[in-house]
Amino acid sequence: MKVVKFGGSSLASGPNVEHAINIMLADSDRQVMVVSAPGKSKLEDTKVTDLLICYAKEVLNKDPKKDETVTEIFSRYQNIGHYFGLKDSALEDIHQILLDLPNGNYPNNDYLLAAFKAHGERLNAHLITLIFNHLGRKARLLEPAQVGFTVTGEPNDAIINPETYLNLDQVKLKDGEIVVFPGFFGITPSGHIATFSRGGSDITGAILARGFHADLYENFTDVNGIFASSPAIISNPLSIDKMTYREMRELSYAGFSVFHDEALIPTIQGYVPINVKNTHEPENPGTMIVPEKGFKADQAITGVASQKHFSALYLHKYLLNKEAGFTLRILQILSEHNIPYEHMPSGIDDITIIFNRKFLNDQLIDLICNEIQATISPDRLEWIDDYAIIMVVGEGMKDHQGLSKEILDSLFVQNITPQMINQGASQISIMIGTKKEEADTAVKTIYQHFFRED
Template identity: 40%
Template structure:
């Protein structure tokens, strides 16, 4: 059995956290490949190393003398963070050459991607030394094409070959390399993606993602007090929840392992005995509740287009959507009726272009009526149990009515896996609590 383990920044913030991670890795022989993030915050008012690196590189971009002093001071603080970890672990590792190279490349303005990647690179060096594992630089095995897109085929081929000859290895997360050899990073949180890529390359039996929470919760704990944990969730359910704001796992980390049918286990470094949340392709296991999770986002705007006999006009929807595309505005949701079509977009993307969009829609489809609304929120209620349950939408309506929440829109996908509800921003929290109570609290 092979397990790939990824540790987030909070799990590797200092030497004490490193030791917890080391105990977890050594506890099971199957944990053969480790993907570390950069050190995260040690306390709420602390700074992540990645942000320290961005700040240091920003200071290097100017030639002014006072900023030169700031650059040296920032680099010294970063070095101190790593030296404290090394000293706390009691290992013999000298990063002098690495920091000389970082200093040189920062002053040569090598790029923000290179700067950000050093957090994971240095933590990878420390982790490999601490565990006695082989260090494999992600820049040598993870590749992007000339356009900056991840090259999955080349990566899988070379990474598989390298790791097949390496019994135990540490591969830093978050970055890879471009065809010219320069460093390229994934988006923030991209170490999750690296772990998934490694799991696919070694045909892992399990991808464990260790963080500071015991898996996914049914609802945001900032909204619902002590929400229940999710035991098992499918990739499809996770995708729906991630899209609507659930952020325990980088959503792009799903795809490499999903292709191979590799389960993901979200675990808590600080409470390793907790089983966490298991993410699988599919399962016969019945969920504890009808719903699996609730997630949502605020600050949407809606554009409602009304025209008699709209449904009989070929290409009507395409023409409306083309107006948004021409203005570079992404569509979030699009419920429709016989004579109406409503398009939900992010308010901040839409605000400066609303008059162009209105004019474009009038020219494209000549609507009878057009209405705009702002300060809206979308909430996704997701669950495989909803596919066989009766009266889900009715229970949602009832719960929201009881909480005095006005529903602006409700739409259920054809799969029956999710229901999307639109409410006012100021009703967002009350709506989530009401839905949680009707499907979870009353069922306990």
């Protein structure tokens, strides 16, 4: 049995939905279809999720433009329905659900926003179920509330409740029937809608793949699998045929946005392989993401990626290695201000703390620097805003001697001196800190060294 997820671009228009339906019907093992909200069918379109966010804000601000926004949202579903010959009377429930959204019982504005956002997927699942049945294909809509798909955490950044897997075990899938399930959201213990982080339909698909004990989780998007580097940096990068969960996890963190990194956790826990494929070229094998056990790497490096949204705090203090509690006191300061850190490479007299810049502002930076200076009296304290991280990842790295030297030598040729280099404990990744303006050149240099054509 296969769980199949389609992204927003794959469901953006009538022809795209028809293509997705044909993919489902081409393989009888494809029993569960997880749908995203309609994306852009043309460049000037607005994604339905963004329209729903606009609708939510207009409701909160009592903006009369909300009626126009409802019309625009409904027209996206209406156009898809009309493509398949559905009459407006068959689509009236979708329209009414949209109109009724402002009248829901929401504990606060965060819950209201989550509920509005989630309806991009919810209404699309309603619509696609209607289309299947209109075409004479047996399909059943399942919603999170029906199957006990429960979540906890923040209304707009939810995490799955482990009880969900017990509930999914009770759901019976019928032969010859396609189940259509909305992605992106679940139901809180008190019965309210909460969404995963943006792009969270990948997470829904992974949870269902584990919960239904799928043999394969197929994730259809608009590219032929996962590339060894970003096409925005490398022209026509190589496509990865097969990679491991942990390679994908490392590369997702470093900027590979094809597949949501949080979606790996349920599939890892359930040992469900993932196949990332192109909706427009379903015959292309795409990229398989598999467990590490028994995996044989064809080459040292699987991929190289970068992210530029980092900052770093560099501290130097003589005899740091002999001072008990030094790191603890720093972490206590960060904890008091609810600031997470990404990495903390260190030496005998030095420590660098790397932060995701989105959790910081100038006031917080000054505050924590002042408190750290007052608490631990470092000999040197330097805040570095110009910071990017390059991740070089590959299961074959642990068997490739001299790899770090190869990487550093190739960078030195380009006059790039890394500010930090750190090899992970798993031995399948090397993290390199550079200046932001050097990041793209560093990625190109490393890619060309390991993936250059003969």
